[in-house]
Amino acid sequence: MNVFDIIGPVMIGPSSSHTAGAVRIGRIAGALLGETAVKAEIGLHGSFAKTYKGHGTDKALVAGIMGMEPSDGRIRQSLVLANRQGMEISFYEMHIDGAHPNTALIALTGRSGKNISLEGASIGGGNIRIHKVNGMEVDISGAATTFIILHNDTPGAIAAVTQFLAGQNINIGSFRLSRRQKGGLAVMTLEVDSPVSTQLNQDLERLPNIISSTVLAPQ
């Protein structure tokens, strides 16, 4: 804990969990899509479903999808701004058994037709956890530099990534793997100890059997 956990963060109100945390979940979904979203379908569970209008959780999630930070003054107008850039947005209430009360399920379609989905929870004080990417289990807090790598479940795919990172002198702090079915789509998430350049990530993306790689800067 440090002084800026106590006096801070600078944020758009009214609630660190229902507003600031929601922006962060949206940002990760937007980064994962990696292009301008033309369609966003957002499911809300628990307290998010019941109180999102009063807390501006809807505006916060969309602002995040558009790449805004929790302190961005445009969050209040995000729905209008998204509409203006042609993003079709819908919200629905849902129930996920055992999910954290502040959970959102975001499905995005990009300009090129790319689809992603992400399930995340705002767990208090603006902190978040991403639990699922494209239906596969992950566990991302966003506190460290994080890779989300979609790949084919095939021998050598993981070794190629870890060898590549070792060659770049990047140390891996945590590693997690999940797959839809044997030989199908899989996702690895890696937290690393140093910042990563766009170029490095593009090089990683060119490795065999890698479908896409997204790097999240720590937040």
Place this chain on the structure above:
Amino acid sequence: MIHYLSVNGLVQAAVLQSCRISDLVLAQQAEQLEQTPEKVYETMAQSLSVMRQAVIDGTYPDLRSTSGLTGGAAFKMKCSVDDGKNICGKMFGSAMVKALAVSELNAAMGKIVAAPTAGSCGIIPAAVLTMQEEHRISDDTAVRALFTASAIGMVIAQNASISGAEGGCQAECGSASAMAAAALVEMAGGTPQQVSHACAIALKNILGLVCDPVAGLVEIPCIKRNAMGTANAFVAAELALAGIESAIPADEVIIAMKRIGDSLPVSLKETADGGLADTPTARKLQEQVFGKQE
């Protein structure tokens, strides 16, 4: 090396080195964050600027919250002060304006600094900025006082809580008020011991306050409790600066707050199930904002 385990520990360290609590905190935080003291100071100075801007933005007459339940109170208070009609004098009146402005801006999705939380974000800016204006205190002293306030907040967070869901409103507005009282004493040139007494007195006055937000929103009664927390910070600082001591030391008050928070029922800890949130009017307002719930 200082720790944030007790208020007494901070006081003793400052007395030993004949310096302000903030001097120790700034140096230690630079080390902990692996940044230069200048950089750490600059980040806090930026927060003070955001607070100052929030007061301006929050005093706008047509400001309304996202739910439509609140807004415009800061402007009304400002008119009263500007017209010389408020009964407690200009300084107290303008402190109320600031507390309401920042809290109302938060509810209206404006930019604020969580201090320590978004729900209690009006208290520290109101106390520090009013003290600065009325006593012509430098920005430097104000920024440093925020480090002292943060140190008190860290001690409370480690020994009790700064979250309404865990400890009730005493943990949010109570902590903010104690932090603000500490900042005021340091800004006024008080001793580290007086900082500790102000913190104890402020917290004692808010012990037991429950978190019962109407419709679960950070608006009613939170906004007015920010005004109350600010007034309480000035009362506590004023008493401590006059040499009045708290019979119960700050660290014991913090432990009492923790125990009280633990014994509060869940319905009074940010669930909007009890207290003011469960009054007929609150239920009506809830329906007005969210429609009928099953």
